[in-house]
Amino acid sequence: MAVSTNLEGQKVWMVRDRDAQLKRWLIYFVSVAVVVYCWMIISDATTWFFVFDAPRIAADIGGRAMPPKWSYINELWEPLWDTINIATIGTVLSLIIAVPVAFMAARNTTPHQVFCRGPALLLIVSSRSINSLIWALLLVAIIGPGIFAGTIAIALRSIGFCAKLLYEAIEEIDEKQVEAITATGASRWQVMAYAIVPQIMPSFAGITVFRWDINIRESTVLGLVGAGGLGLQMSSSLNVLAWPQVSLIIFVIFIAVIISEMVSAKVRSAII
Amino acid sequence: MLHLNKLTKQYATGDKALTSVELEIPKGQVVALIGPSGAGKSTLIRCINRLVEPTSGTVTLNGKELTKLGSGALRQARRRMGMIFQEYALVERLTVMENVLSGRLGYVGFWRSFLRKYPQSDVDEAFRLLERVGLDHMADKRADELSGGQRQRVGIARALIQDPELLLVDEPTASLDPKTSRQIMRLICELCAERDLAAIINIHDVALAQMFVQRVIGLRFGEVVYDGPPDQLTPETLTEIYGEEDWEATIDKIDEEEDEAEQGAVA
Amino acid sequence: MSASVTTSRKWRKPPMIKNPLMRWALISASLIYLVLAFGSFDVNWARVYEGLDRGWTFILAFSHPDFASRWSDISDGMIESAIMTVTSTAFGILISIPIGLGAARNIAPLPVYIVCRGIIAISRALHEIIVAILLVAIFGFGPFAGFVTLSFATIGFLAKLLAEDIEDTDKSQAEAIKATGASWWQWVTYGIQPQVMPRLIGLSMYRLDINFRESAILGLVGAGGIGATLNTAFDRYEFDTAAAIIIIIIVVVMALEYLSGIIRARLQ
Numbered sequence: 001m002a003v004s005t006n007l008e009g010q011k012v013w014m015v016r017d018r019d020a021q022l023k024r025w026l027i028y029f030v031s032v033a034v035v036v037y038c039w040m041i042i043s044d045a046t047t048w049f050f051v052f053d054a055p056r057i058a059a060d061i062g063g064r065a066m067p068p069k070w071s072y073i074n075e076l077w078e079p080l081w082d083t084i085n086i087a088t089i090g091t092v093l094s095l096i097i098a099v100p101v102a103f104m105a106a107r108n109t110t111p112h113q114v115f116c117r118g119p120a121l122l123l124i125v126s127s128r129s130i131n132s133l134i135w136a137l138l139l140v141a142i143i144g145p146g147i148f149a150g151t152i153a154i155a156l157r158s159i160g161f162c163a164k165l166l167y168e169a170i171e172e173i174d175e176k177q178v179e180a181i182t183a184t185g186a187s188r189w190q191v192m193a194y195a196i197v198p199q200i201m202p203s204f205a206g207i208t209v210f211r212w213d214i215n216i217r218e219s220t221v222l223g224l225v226g227a228g229g230l231g232l233q234m235s236s237s238l239n240v241l242a243w244p245q246v247s248l249i250i251f252v253i254f255i256a257v258i259i260s261e262m263v264s265a266k267v268r269s270a271i272i
Numbered sequence: 273m274l275h276l277n278k279l280t281k282q283y284a285t286g287d288k289a290l291t292s293v294e295l296e297i298p299k300g301q302v303v304a305l306i307g308p309s310g311a312g313k314s315t316l317i318r319c320i321n322r323l324v325e326p327t328s329g330t331v332t333l334n335g336k337e338l339t340k341l342g343s344g345a346l347r348q349a350r351r352r353m354g355m356i357f358q359e360y361a362l363v364e365r366l367t368v369m370e371n372v373l374s375g376r377l378g379y380v381g382f383w384r385s386f387l388r389k390y391p392q393s394d395v396d397e398a399f400r401l402l403e404r405v406g407l408d409h410m411a412d413k414r415a416d417e418l419s420g421g422q423r424q425r426v427g428i429a430r431a432l433i434q435d436p437e438l439l440l441v442d443e444p445t446a447s448l449d450p451k452t453s454r455q456i457m458r459l460i461c462e463l464c465a466e467r468d469l470a471a472i473i474n475i476h477d478v479a480l481a482q483m484f485v486q487r488v489i490g491l492r493f494g495e496v497v498y499d500g501p502p503d504q505l506t507p508e509t510l511t512e513i514y515g516e517e518d519w520e521a522t523i524d525k526i527d528e529e530e531d532e533a534e535q536g537a538v539a
Numbered sequence: 540m541s542a543s544v545t546t547s548r549k550w551r552k553p554p555m556i557k558n559p560l561m562r563w564a565l566i567s568a569s570l571i572y573l574v575l576a577f578g579s580f581d582v583n584w585a586r587v588y589e590g591l592d593r594g595w596t597f598i599l600a601f602s603h604p605d606f607a608s609r610w611s612d613i614s615d616g617m618i619e620s621a622i623m624t625v626t627s628t629a630f631g632i633l634i635s636i637p638i639g640l641g642a643a644r645n646i647a648p649l650p651v652y653i654v655c656r657g658i659i660a661i662s663r664a665l666h667e668i669i670v671a672i673l674l675v676a677i678f679g680f681g682p683f684a685g686f687v688t689l690s691f692a693t694i695g696f697l698a699k700l701l702a703e704d705i706e707d708t709d710k711s712q713a714e715a716i717k718a719t720g721a722s723w724w725q726w727v728t729y730g731i732q733p734q735v736m737p738r739l740i741g742l743s744m745y746r747l748d749i750n751f752r753e754s755a756i757l758g759l760v761g762a763g764g765i766g767a768t769l770n771t772a773f774d775r776y777e778f779d780t781a782a783a784i785i786i787i788i789i790v791v792v793m794a795l796e797y798l799s800g801i802i803r804a805r806l807q
Contacts, residue, residue, distance in 0.1 A: 054677050174364075
């Protein structure tokens, strides 16, 4: 906010003074220029004929995909079961690693600020940066296609997510409770079990169901790279352009994701 | 029993919290530590059980020097020093009983404590203490369901189940209303008398301190500026501890209130 | 106070779930589920064992990542990813704002609310890759499909959080503006916008980061970006190149996270 005096000696009020205003305009200008430039590159790489033709093609695909082939559902139960297993077991496995990593990454519980916290943070950011589909791609190349690769992929991606949220929760605990338990002559592990774990339990449960919910969504597509679940059916249906099957699979995925989101929201609201 | 010799604490920031504090506390004596905020009261009691590491000087409890102990021996020494906190510092998501039993953590192994398989003698003692502070019907309530006064009683039970020789009490009444404050102070002093415990009580309410304790220590800028019986606190000494203010009202109040103080610590 | 101390009262930690029937039902249900789930895991251990060698090679590849031999592919892919990230985030934010306003129950009329919430639900439920497959089928290969995919995903994320934020805004501030006789637009820009703006910027930065990470997979289905290069590298077992790409992704994500941390700290 700025008040200045103009030539006639009147007070003039503006939201910002001139320098700040100029800086702001400069930031706006550069941002817009960058976006426009990027857009031009995309536009060059695009065959606009296809894009203008898109409504017709979309209508065409839509027409072929409707109605979904309902009888195909009987072949989807097993992949659906696999999808849920990949998500659930993957979440459980990731927690086994994420919990110790979180304790190593939290400032107030790490055994060593550099030698433990550093690697833990690096592990977290690496795990988070790589999408579970890429992990799946990698694991399929290494250990072969199947549910196992999918589960490990989900687990690897979830470690970073869970450990990050968990270590933030650990850093936010009430230190007085820790102090009180320490003052009784408790050992390091007892302090952990009595003063820290009870405090982070609600966030731990919340993080778990939250990630489980995301993992259901992610595991529906892992099959596209051969890592099991509904995506596998989707991929084979796409290969033969069986659009009615594709539409049914998308519908099933939609329902599964909505249900898992409802479960997760319910559990989280019950905890808080 | 407790002896502090030239105890000094300088924080990493350079602030000197304690300067060469000398103190001798005999068995069974209840001492109030008064002084303005930032005088080093909290630091002093935390230096005794080394929640804060003193920079120099020694702390001797029953002939044992505490400042040089390794972590195992320190934990054993901490068992003999019960601590009571300002904001109660209960583990809020554990039950009252678990909070009380956590005072025994220094005595039981990790797995026993983790599985909550405490020796029956500890459980008996916990029930006895809960009954003594008037909360035995609340054993399975979660700590965050209790009122402030009730929580502080649990905190007292947790400190006492350690079977301590010394209580370190940090502003026990700062978060409580005046009536509960008195009840809590009375309870602490009664229990100290019953068990012949020494106690150091940080307290900012001078009148409340004078009402209950045998000895008052005034701290200013990390130095002891008064050490004597509560009834010899004069406006001059209070001015020396806290700075200029009209102290007459604070001191006068005590005599009237002493009579109406009722017995029965448990409300 | 009577001193009738009962001798040896037993104490056990009260169980988390009070009803014992419920408790045991839950425990056994989870056990049965785990057994069944692991039972349906058909792991070919011989194949896994065989793959361990390759896995080790891959891990070793991180000690000598190969940036050079496919540098032109890598740089083209990264630039395309970056471009898709920037445009889709910008476009996504622009669309998210009206949809977020429409999905906030306290300022939008019911029909608008339902439509906006519907868009958000669809965007959130469908994984980016499914959307990308459909859009590639419609628009053809190339970054345009990727751009639309990421914009659509951004809407689901940003509009939902924005709507929740608007619903949580302080009523008294908004009412105070209304009381001055402001129009709906004035009311939104003065009463609502200042309250949600810092978080909106923070979330946008966060979404920029997510969009970059997601752009790395869109190439798998032909929607542009670094994913195609990565996929080729895996297919040819060129783990050195794959490691190089992954390292670049991690570094960029870390840089973005650091940057957004600074920006968010300055907004507080």
